[in-house]
Amino acid sequence: MRIKEILGKKLITDSITVSGWVRTKRTSKSVTFIELNDGSCFSNLQATVDNTEFEETVSGISTGTSVEMSGALIPSPASGQDIELQVKNIKILGGVSPDYPLQKKRHSFEFLRDIAHLRPRANTFGAVFRIRNILAYSVHEFFQERGYVYLNSPIVTTSDCEGAGEMFNVSTFNMENPPRTDKNEIDWTKDFFGKKASLTVSGQLEAEIFATSIGNCYTFGPTFRAENSNTSRHLAEFWMIEPEIAFANLKEDMDVAEAFVRHLFKKVIEKGGDDLDFINKRISQGITDLLEKLSKADFTRITYTEAIEILEKSGEKFEYPPSWGIDLQSEHERYLTEKAFDGPVFVTDYPKDIKAFYMRMNDDGKTVAAMDLLLPRVGEIIGGSQREERYDILLDRIKQLGLNPEDYWWYMDLRKYGTVEHSGFGLGFERIVQFVTGMSNIRDVIPFPRAPGLAEF
């Protein structure tokens, strides 16, 4: 039986078998105490072993050893735990050599990142990854309850024009000697997919196809950006959730985004248990109260123009002075979420020149129906928009931005054949895990982080 179940039920029984890894061992003359963790929950099961009976086995046990123990679960005579396992039989499954890098002490996250194959055995990472799992489940729960269809958008794409950043190439060519054209350029028509292919930077355009056919849908999959980003909130490979909502405008888009984020907060509070308690106590003091508050309060909604006014009137000394037309800097976002409103803020209706071609042009001709959700500390967590559904205007925008309309032929077709108003957004999954756990580096909330120079595990 797994320890989560045992501790949850405060089970008392004559006979039970548990398996797991030893977190720490304390030896007395007659009794040895073993803290056993099987990963099912934050807490350990305390086991007591009779030294005289199992002397040899006990001496072979140290932190990290995998063992199978059977015996009786009894009320613990000492304080600190409700129940404990009185061991009647113990077997070492796998021993540990003295160079085991995980000790029963605090380790820096940087060090643990270098041993990513062992770090989930550390308290913090066990908690983080179990909370990540709660969030992943809750993502599906939210959309499924509302009738959204889960869409697997492609990971390999040939639309070289998604416009969201640098892309990783996908090719079967021998890189030292690829086929070349008469002009000595690489001949991608001879490559596996017949054209230049890359890893996706967004499933949005594909999601729009399904939103305008089977209706509301969402993607939740890996996303790749080959930017040379060296920050605590960027990854080269991350997981993104992209709902696409048919017959919806920007306001409805924000309503969904807000309900979605609140749902995630609520579920973490509901299911976080010991993991959340630990996070609340040791990693991110007060996060439980904050999540509680945010799961109820409305998120602030302001336009980009209002945001600029607030920043201009703030009296703050910004490194980059705010002015209408420039993109919001990190310092601006931080002022809005941490000082001006002290909570999540939607900023809407950005100048068209700093946003993507597919965002719907507003009547003023200067701004587009875009929205970003900003959170304290992690910054932009959601980027979304109402999509331009009017064929002619979309075509104009594509041309204005110097893009080739032919590259977007199927995307344009959606506007040609029964176009409808629709909206959507992208939420960076790791960013929400980061916010909820208070982990300061995004590399510590994904099991195997990929970043420039980092792909060991």
Add this chain to the structure above:
RNA sequence: GCCGAUUUAGCUCAGCAGGUAGAGCAAGCGGCUGUUAACCGCUGGGUCGUAGGUUCAAGUCCUACAAUCGGCGCCA
């Protein structure tokens, strides 16, 4: 990619005016105790990030490079 800081034992760090390296934890051994990141004692463990340079002498000063961390840009 830009700016800044850091890089000394397995881990976290100290090492102050340049004179041949230290603590806590971990590990090994022993002791004590129904213990709770237990406690006490002993032992082993370091070409001081790499490569050059200055000096009689460099962990300590200089240069380059690398890695890591923080901030910024790109965004989710």
